[in-house]
Amino acid sequence: MSYIRFDKIVKYYGDKLALDELSFEVGRGQVHGLLGLNGAGKTTLMSIFAACLAPDNGEIFWEDRKLSSDRIFFKKNIGFLPETPPLYPDMKVYDYLHFVAELNGVPRGEIKANIGNAIDKLQLHKQASRLIGNLSKGLKQRVGVAQTLVYNPPLIMLDEPTVGLDPSSILDMRNLIKDLKKDHTVIFSSHLLHEVSLVCTHLSLIHEGKLLFTGEQEKMTATLGHQKHMELLIQGDDFPAQEVLLRDISCVAECQFLGEENQLGRFYLTLDDRKVNENEEADVRYILLKDLIDNGFKPVSLYSPKESLEKVFFQLTDADWSNHEENI
Amino acid sequence: MKKIYSIWKREIVFYFTSPLAYVLTAIFLLLLGLIFFNLFVNFVENVQRLNPESVGVAGLRDHVFTRFLGNMNFLFLLCAPLVTMRLLSEEQKQGTLSLLLNAPISNWQIVLGKYFSAVSLLGFMLFCSVIFPISIYLAGMREVSVLVVGYLGVLFNILAFASIGVFSSSLSDNQLVSGVVSMVIVLFFWFISWFSHSVDNMILSQLMQYLSVLFHFDFFARGLISLTSVVYHLSFVFFFLFLSREKLEARYW
Known part of the structure; x- marks a missing residue:
């Protein structure tokens, strides 16, 4: 039985088809990249998986559980970092993580240890007693990832986690995602093909709501490129x-x-x-x-x-490679 | 219940670690003090002198306490939107609503946590104002039940105003818009009884009166607890909290 299975997910926004019968699987322990241009449908798909948005059709299976009948199970077991980290600027990092742990039902006796682990992993010791509003973007992103870890979910989902970060923070984030793989299954979205090629073991390529490829990264460049x-x-x-x-x-x-x-x-x-x-x-x-x-x-x-992943990507999405080559 | 408490605690800490609670309470008490002083001086200098029959407990009740309650009620009408307008609007604007919606908690828990926090701050302001009825008590009005029931009436109105505020803040990510919408809805339920007199249709007129918060507040201000009014307030609160919950649920669909 597959770990996570997306089965013919359809989503409309008004008349616009955002996701068109998307089906793919994510295995346990994978770092699975959702790759696509802006507006491809990655965030919509993640929101549906995080039980924040209802699909118009289709089902997501987590082993034998269905999203449609067990939303709370999905919420409990997914640590989700949206593109804009959900942070309260008026809270201190430690208090914020405490609040998230409480919201997610971590038993009182375990909260301190869980926060300690998250702070260790994200190296936020110096920032623990600082106000979130005073942190840099890179540190805020780290706090955002920390909030996905404080209740120790088996699956972490990160939506464009490197957007807007400086090169040093991007490197940190990349290492962090690789580190998360040891204990968690990771799904992360990006339109930065280079990021995906460096971090992911598997990827699904989405373009205009359609799935163009899913599988191991090497396979994509090998078989398609x-x-x-x-x-x-x-x-x-x-x-x-x-x-x-x-x-x-x-x-x-x-x-x-x-x-x-x-x-x-x-x-x-x-x-x-x-x-x-x-x-x-x-x-x-x-x-x-x-x-x-x-x-x-x-x-x-x-x-x-x-062939670079970028070139294959543009071949598959019929976009003009020469227009993008200089920008990547 | 623990999760409602977590959301409540987060909001309360915000209120009391920012100037909001202190500034609002200070202005509220200052205005209330001026109103009380004015009513009391007016009672001593004018009412007692011109109408000696109104001297004593009845005079204090009718000319000071009841009017004081009415004015305090109106001040809460203005304060409630200020307290509630950020509750869900701010969450939407800064993207933190997703944190609550992604957590394994129900939309009812989110709405109730927010609602109780607003009620707590408004209740704190109400509590701070007890110095005034104590003064009236010391001045000779020993009808404790009237004082308590009068305050209970204001508390019921606070519950109603806060529920409107939570609903309004679920409508927009702009605090100002939420505040204005909240104020308009509260004023509608405040003034509707005034217009009931100009309606010819008896049933409609009675319905308009029943819907008015002022109509029900009158009972409490006179020291009477009416079951109809209690039911009115509780169903009022439930209705607006239900709408707030539905608004959050609509984001899912």
């Missing part, structure tokens, strides 16, 4: 002419001559989508190599240039 592009080294001469001939190979859609070195020509090949998809089971490299040899080429090396 690598096989579409190849770099080829062939032995020979007159490489510009060979570039034209390479385009006639059946599974090659585009070919670009990159340069020559020691009588080896380097080419960048874009493979024909249909051919790649036809041969999902087989490695497309075998087919390409066979075609090259049959057509008289002398291939020396063929490999998939490592």
